[in-house]
Amino acid sequence: MTAGTRHSTRRALPVRLADALAAGMPGTRARIPAMAAAIVVILAATLVAGAAPARASEPALERPQAKALVVGSKRFTESYILGEIVRRTAESAGEAAVRHEPGLGNTGIVQAALRSGAIDVYVEYTGTLAREILRLPDPDDAAALAEALRREGLAVSRPLGFNNTYALAMPAAQAEQLKIARISDLAAHPKLRLGLTQEFLGRADGWPGLRTRYGLPFRTPRGMEHGLKFGAIAAGQLDVIDVYSTDAAIERHALRVLEDDRGWFPRYDAVLLHRVGLEQRLPRTYAALRVLEGRIDDPTMRSLNARAEVGGESFAAVAAGFVARLPLPAAGTPEAAAGGTQPPSRAVADAGQASGRRSLAGTLFDADFLRLTGEHLVLVFASLLASVVVGIPLGIWCAGSPRARRWVLAAVSLVQTIPSLALLAFLIALYARIGMLPALTALFLYGLLPIVRNTCAGLESIPPALRDAAVALGLSRSARLLRIELPLALGAILAGVQTSAVINVGTATIAAFIGAGGYGERIATGLALNDATVLLAGALPAAALALAVQGLFHALEQRLLPPPLRQRSGA
Amino acid sequence: MIEVRGLSRSFGGKVALAPLTARFGRGRVSVLLGPSGCGKSTLLRLLIGLVEPDAGSVEIDGIPLGPGTVMALRHRTGYVIQDGGLFPHLTARDNITLLARHLRWDELRIRRRLAAVTELARIDPRLLAQYPSTLSGGERQRIGIARALLPDPPLLLCDEPLSALDPITRDDLQRELKDLFGALGKTVLWVTHDLHEAAALGDDILLMRAGELVQRGSLSDLLDRPADPFVTRFVRAQHAVPAERSR
Ligand SMILES: Nc1ncnc2c1ncn2[C@@H]1O[C@H](COP(=O)(O)OP(=O)(O)O)[C@@H](O)[C@H]1O
Ligand SMILES: [Mg+2]
Numbered sequence: 093m094t095a096g097t098r099h100s101t102r103r104a105l106p107v108r109l110a111d112a113l114a115a116g117m118p119g120t121r122a123r124i125p126a127m128a129a130a131i132v133v134i135l136a137a138t139l140v141a142g143a144a145p146a147r148a149s150e151p152a153l154e155r156p157q158a159k160a161l162v163v164g165s166k167r168f169t170e171s172y173i174l175g176e177i178v179r180r181t182a183e184s185a186g187e188a189a190v191r192h193e194p195g196l197g198n199t200g201i202v203q204a205a206l207r208s209g210a211i212d213v214y215v216e217y218t219g220t221l222a223r224e225i226l227r228l229p230d231p232d233d234a235a236a237l238a239e240a241l242r243r244e245g246l247a248v249s250r251p252l253g254f255n256n257t258y259a260l261a262m263p264a265a266q267a268e269q270l271k272i273a274r275i276s277d278l279a280a281h282p283k284l285r286l287g288l289t290q291e292f293l294g295r296a297d298g299w300p301g302l303r304t305r306y307g308l309p310f311r312t313p314r315g316m317e318h319g320l321k322f323g324a325i326a327a328g329q330l331d332v333i334d335v336y337s338t339d340a341a342i343e344r345h346a347l348r349v350l351e352d353d354r355g356w357f358p359r360y361d362a363v364l365l366h367r368v369g370l371e372q373r374l375p376r377t378y379a380a381l382r383v384l385e386g387r388i389d390d391p392t393m394r395s396l397n398a399r400a401e402v403g404g405e406s407f408a409a410v411a412a413g414f415v416a417r418l419p420l421p422a423a424g425t426p427e428a429a430a431g432g433t434q435p436p437s438r439a440v441a442d443a444g445q446a447s448g449r450r451s452l453a454g455t456l457f458d459a460d461f462l463r464l465t466g467e468h469l470v471l472v473f474a475s476l477l478a479s480v481v482v483g484i485p486l487g488i489w490c491a492g493s494p495r496a497r498r499w500v501l502a503a504v505s506l507v508q509t510i511p512s513l514a515l516l517a518f519l520i521a522l523y524a525r526i527g528m529l530p531a532l533t534a535l536f537l538y539g540l541l542p543i544v545r546n547t548c549a550g551l552e553s554i555p556p557a558l559r560d561a562a563v564a565l566g567l568s569r570s571a572r573l574l575r576i577e578l579p580l581a582l583g584a585i586l587a588g589v590q591t592s593a594v595i596n597v598g599t600a601t602i603a604a605f606i607g608a609g610g611y612g613e614r615i616a617t618g619l620a621l622n623d624a625t626v627l628l629a630g631a632l633p634a635a636a637l638a639l640a641v642q643g644l645f646h647a648l649e650q651r652l653l654p655p656p657l658r659q660r661s662g663a
Numbered sequence: 664m665i666e667v668r669g670l671s672r673s674f675g676g677k678v679a680l681a682p683l684t685a686r687f688g689r690g691r692v693s694v695l696l697g698p699s700g701c702g703k704s705t706l707l708r709l710l711i712g713l714v715e716p717d718a719g720s721v722e723i724d725g726i727p728l729g730p731g732t733v734m735a736l737r738h739r740t741g742y743v744i745q746d747g748g749l750f751p752h753l754t755a756r757d758n759i760t761l762l763a764r765h766l767r768w769d770e771l772r773i774r775r776r777l778a779a780v781t782e783l784a785r786i787d788p789r790l791l792a793q794y795p796s797t798l799s800g801g802e803r804q805r806i807g808i809a810r811a812l813l814p815d816p817p818l819l820l821c822d823e824p825l826s827a828l829d830p831i832t833r834d835d836l837q838r839e840l841k842d843l844f845g846a847l848g849k850t851v852l853w854v855t856h857d858l859h860e861a862a863a864l865g866d867d868i869l870l871m872r873a874g875e876l877v878q879r880g881s882l883s884d885l886l887d888r889p890a891d892p893f894v895t896r897f898v899r900a901q902h903a904v905p906a907e908r909s910r
Contacts, residue, residue, distance in 0.1 A: 565737065654752045
């Protein structure tokens with residue numbers, strides 16, 4: 093899940109969809125037009141309602157202005173560090189206000205952010221660009237890559253130096269003993285246990301092609317999450333895993349990287365990716381960034397990663413140390429060059445702080461605890477409010493009309509099936525911004541189904557005799573709704589709102605992937621750093637908040653429901 | 664007075680009420696009698712606008728029932744159903760005064776009227792704060808009747824109001840309501856499938872079968888001058904005792 097998202101997207105349809113949407117943005121190639129159209133229809137229907145309440149609590153995440161540069165990064169250690177390096181390098185030119193939006197989910201999301209102008213530059217890998225984003229026939233053809241990018245209004249720098257490709261690795265001692273140095277040596281050891289990321293297993297350029305190229309005897313290797321498989325190999329549960337060639341864990345776990353002796357893996361050279369025109373808009377900044385070309389080789393990147401993941405240094409500190417040694421105009425004091433106006437991005441600073449090996453309690457109640465809690469509460473309750481305001485009328489509409497029931501319920505259910513990262517990527521493209529607005533909209537959309545369904549079901553479960561009694565009494569339509577039907581359905585409606593709220597608490601952790609903050613920041617950082625303490629420091633308060641929300645709704649039920657309708661409180 | 668002309672209704676090809684023309688006099692209790700499914704409830708539901716007729720017309724005290732008049736007519740009509748039809752989320756008091764509050768009566772008027780109907784329906788005032796689920800069947804039914812009486816409607820439609828009660832409670836209420844309706848001079852349409860109940864309530868009985876009015880008259884008319892063999896069968900099946908007594 094951490095670095096696994098970096099080369100991204102080949103497997104899961106939903107994630108591919110996100111990419112298709114992102115790639116189709118400038119107006120060309122919608123790869124899955126039918127699905128995309130379906131989603132557009134649903135979103136369009138709810139967008140107006142969703143955007144309004146969302147905007148109310150939108151924090152300052154403006155689009156870049158003329159003299160501003162926003163650097164993006166993906167959600168894993170290397171990308172965080174490179175984002176900080178790019179930020180500091182750009183600042184050294186003293187030309188633009190530079191900001192870093194760290195940890196922006198997967199490739200689909202950074203792509204959407206870049207193309208919409210929410211960010212200006214980030215570090216991408218040539219292999220990802222060629223295969224996942226542009227789908228070029230020959231991923232190692234640099235000229236074709238540049239040409240394809242130009243057609244989409246994008247450009248890349250020359251490679252930064254390191255090639256972070258896939259590799260197979262195994263414990264160095266075991267490799268020594270079995271005399272395995274190259275991938276082709278594996279063919280003689282069919283008993284070895286392989287653990288590969290699901291992504292690697294599924295990609296055409298991953299396991300299927302590799303197995304054919306080398307004639308490997310292993311049947312179906314186990315699928316593992318990226319961060320977890322290191323623990324598994326350290327514990328002796330696995331013998332061979334896939335790694336990225338700059339993975340800090342290679343040194344940490346004393347692994348041997350097996351030589352790709354039949355040249356199967358493509359190149360994943362790190363490059364700066366930006367929109368065409370950056371050079372004209374910020375010439376000095378652009379010149380400073382080009383200093384990075386060829387400066388970071390494999391061992392350098394691996395050691396930078398290790399300083400953050402093993403040494404527990406903050407991303408900002410690791411990046412500062414590296415940038416200080418670059419031959420930049422104001423080398424050594426990048427902050428001073430930028431006028432000292434831009435503090436390091438908050439998530440990165442926090443992540444660095446948290447990643448020092450500290451106690452769980454200390455990490456939990458770190459200085460950022462209140463901010464994260466505040467953000468999480470805003471995410472959960474602002475979106476919930478919107479879901480209630482829109483969902484209850486939709487539920488009423490459904491209960492009154494079988495047609496509406498069919499279509500509305502189908503639409504809100506369909507929204508539920510869109511994976512969160514795909515939905516976020518779509519919303520970023522739509523709003524041309526990252527942060528609270530798309531996060532709140534996504535949570536609002538996910539929150540609709542339980543509320544609409546329960547409102548509708550609650551109203552439909554009212555006995556016909558009671559409805560008739562209300563009509564015969566001479567109550568108007570609105571009086572029947574307000575005095576009889578909604579109060580009778582209130583238990584079900586509250587249960588729906590509660591379900592939405594509890595789900596929201598969990599789902600809101602994804603908001604961190606698009607810079608909207610909340611406890612998800614710690615979870616994302618913990619995953620990226622493979623640091624269980626930080627991860628727990630995010631997951632525990634989220635769980636506690638979920639329990640608190642349950643309690644809140646229980647109390648609300650006791651408050652709002654008349655005694656005869658209260659039985660259902662356990663459900 | 665209720666004037667019904669050619670009123671009919673079918674549900675999916677099945678006749679619930681064949682064209683009916685009838686008149687129900689002011690201040691009288693009329694009983695709709697017949698086996699289950701013969702269209703009694705449908706007639707009441709047509710009169711209160713819960714069901715739209717296929718054909719025919721209804722006029723109540725000179726006012727034709729239609730989209731423009733149905734609300735006002737409902738406020739002039741009390742509708743009582745089995746088990747009271749009480750709203751479970753409201754206390755007995757709130758059930759009774761719901762319409763008055765909807766019509767924005769002032770507090771004093773509501774309180775006075777509540778006291779009056781509570782007394783008429785012989786409700787222990789201590790029950791008013793309770794929710795329907797904590798009341799007995801008879802108590803619930805009294806609350807339902809008090810609710811129907813609240814706007815002092817000239818017309819009462821009662822659809823088997825006593826069917827869910829035990830025989831003793833039922834007998835008491837039957838007697839009591841007969842006296843009450845008589846004293847208040849209400850026009851009453853009372854639906855039942857029970858010959859005993861019909862006989863106890865009045866001498867204007869309409870015996871129905873499969874949506875058709877078979878015979879209208881007093882109990883002795885039904886016993887002595889049956890319009891149809893069905894009348895005799897219905898009476899015999901239900902009523903061994905009066906049949907013997909009549910000999
Ligand atoms: N809403 C409805 N939909 C379909 N059929 C109905 C409906 N209401 C009544 N009916 C049918 O009309 C007939 C008369 O019903 P009803 O008036 O309730 O009879 P009763 O009250 O005499 O027992 C029955 O056959 C019943 O099934
Ligand atoms: Mg009936």
